[in-house]
Amino acid sequence: MKTSAVxxxxxxxxxxxxQIPKVLHPLLGRxxxxxxxxxxxEATGTNSVMVVGHGAEAVRxxxxxxxxxxxxxxxxxxxxxxxxxxxxxxxxxxxxxxxSADMPLLTPQTLQNLIRNQIDHRGPFTMxxxxxxxxxxxxxxxxxxxxxxxAIVEEAQALPEQLAIKELNAGVYCFDANWLWESxxxxxxxxxxxxxxxxxxxxxxxxxxPVQAIHAQDxxxxxxxxxxxxxxxxxxLMRQRVNRQLMLDGVSIVDPATAYIEPGxxxxxxxxxxxxxxLQGNTVIGENCTxxxxxxxxxxxxxSNCQVIxxxxxxxxxxxxxxxxxxxxxxxGAHLAQGVHMGNFGEVKDSYLGPGTKMGHFSYVxxxxxxxxxxxxxxxxxxxxxxxxxHPTEVGANVFIGSDTMLVAPVKLDDGSRTGAGSVxxxxxxxxxLAVGAPARAIRKLKKGD
Ligand code: UD1
Ligand code: CA
Numbered sequence: 001m002k003t004s005a006v007x008x009x010x011x012x013x014x015x016x017x018x019q020i021p022k023v024l025h026p027l028l029g030r031x032x033x034x035x036x037x038x039x040x041x042e043a044t045g046t047n048s049v050m051v052v053g054h055g056a057e058a059v060r061x062x063x064x065x066x067x068x069x070x071x072x073x074x075x076x077x078x079x080x081x082x083x084x085x086x087x088x089x090x091x092x093x094x095x096x097x098x099x100s101a102d103m104p105l106l107t108p109q110t111l112q113n114l115i116r117n118q119i120d121h122r123g124p125f126t127m128x129x130x131x132x133x134x135x136x137x138x139x140x141x142x143x144x145x146x147x148x149x150x151a152i153v154e155e156a157q158a159l160p161e162q163l164a165i166k167e168l169n170a171g172v173y174c175f176d177a178n179w180l181w182e183s184x185x186x187x188x189x190x191x192x193x194x195x196x197x198x199x200x201x202x203x204x205x206x207x208x209x210p211v212q213a214i215h216a217q218d219x220x221x222x223x224x225x226x227x228x229x230x231x232x233x234x235x236x237l238m239r240q241r242v243n244r245q246l247m248l249d250g251v252s253i254v255d256p257a258t259a260y261i262e263p264g265x266x267x268x269x270x271x272x273x274x275x276x277x278x279l280q281g282n283t284v285i286g287e288n289c290t291x292x293x294x295x296x297x298x299x300x301x302x303x304s305n306c307q308v309i310x311x312x313x314x315x316x317x318x319x320x321x322x323x324x325x326x327x328x329x330x331x332x333g334a335h336l337a338q339g340v341h342m343g344n345f346g347e348v349k350d351s352y353l354g355p356g357t358k359m360g361h362f363s364y365v366x367x368x369x370x371x372x373x374x375x376x377x378x379x380x381x382x383x384x385x386x387x388x389x390x391h392p393t394e395v396g397a398n399v400f401i402g403s404d405t406m407l408v409a410p411v412k413l414d415d416g417s418r419t420g421a422g423s424v425x426x427x428x429x430x431x432x433x434l435a436v437g438a439p440a441r442a443i444r445k446l447k448k449g450d
Pocket of ligand 2: 102224225
């Protein structure tokens with residue numbers, strides 16, 4: 001039994017009041033549409049067909065080959081939208097799952113329940129219903145005296161007694177494919193000039209075919225995003241979901257309301273997340289770490305037993321036993337090896353700091369590699385940019401860089417060398433040699449124990 005999904009995304013999204021297509025607005029770091037795509041892929045095991053219209057080109061570019069596309073032009077309603085997918089899916093699947101791109105909270109489990117129910121009952125289709133405290137403009141589910149679902153009435157058309165109905169149409173369905181393609185052309189034009197997918201309930205019911213309705217486990221799954229208020233609601237719920245799962249998996253989150261962790265971030269056991277922490281993109285954090293408060297990490301890989309306080313780490317790699325902050329910044333290409341200590345007000349970019357290296361206070365290190373156990377004194381700056389291009393700085397093992405040293409790149413400090421406070425190093429310093437002054441010149445060879 002093969003199920004394919006159709007994701008509706010052709011609508012205008014007027015209520016967002018935006019130049020950006022609604023389904024491309026970010027929710028917890030990803031475009032809104034990516035959630036529906038992923039849930040449908042997990043539930044069906046295959047890529048979906050997306051029905052696009054308004055902003056089609058931008059949506060296509062963002063989604064890429066994660067879906068196949070059909071264009072609905074003009075947009076004549078949800079029934080008309082599904083009909084466009086027949087060109088790609090007719091004869092290709094036994095069941096057609098229909099969902100909307102603006103419903104990010106639907107879980108693959110719920111979609112699977114819908115598919116399972118449809119396979120077990122073999123009627124024309126199974127639909128998802130919810131009973132939330134607010135009606136949010138959803139269609140009302142009309143049942144007869146025997147509790148059979150016989151119609152869905154849109155809010156705009158509902159009679160007062162129908163408006164009082166608490167059971168609502170979530171807008172997610174699993175159809176028998178043959179029945180769907182045969183029945184879509186039977187949908188009548190609504191007074192508003194649209195073909196409502198929801199009219200299929202009445203069509204099936206009049207044919208004496210039983211429509212199945214299953215209830216969502218959690219009403220919040222069916223939150224559709226129509227306005228920016230809904231977007232914020234949905235994001236808050238998604239955050240709760242992510243944080244909850246992390247906590248169940250052994251991560252401590254001191255104040256979940258202020259932990260902004262994107263889905264897909266991986267965090268090891270017994271790591272603690274302090275408040276006001278943002279973990280984004282492909283960030284991976286090891287075990288027994290302390291992150292935050294006031295920290296942002298994006299696309300960064302952090303080892304185990306690390307501490308990061310009030311710092312920003314972007315596109316960086318940090319090995320085990322490293323401590324960073326407060327107030328430090330790793331930029332793209334920073335790599336701190338095991339046991340590095342990086343204290344206050346440090347910035348590292350495109351550089352490798354060897355194991356055990358210490359950079360305690362007020363330094364900028366760019367386009368640099370250091371050996372192990374280097375001491376980078378307070379205020380050390382790599383002058384890596386001459387106004388035209390970047391130049392490398394190379395620092396050997398056990399080098400001691402005195403406070404306020406300027407390393408004018410390209411320059412090399414060989415193993416065991418040392419610079420005096422305030423040196424301006426414009427020439428390479430040989431191994432085991434002390435250099436001082438501005439510009440620094442080598443003054444004497446160092447002896448062991450110096
Ligand atoms: C729809 C249902 C309603 C249900 C609600 C749940 C219909 C007629 N009504 O209403 O019963 O309670 O969803 O959220 O189906 N779309 C297209 N092409 C179109 C029109 C819409 O692709 O021509 C897409 C939209 O982009 C959206 C989805 O279909 O992703 C739903 O359309 P929308 O206009 O939001 O329907 P609702 O009024 O929410
Ligand atoms: Ca909607």
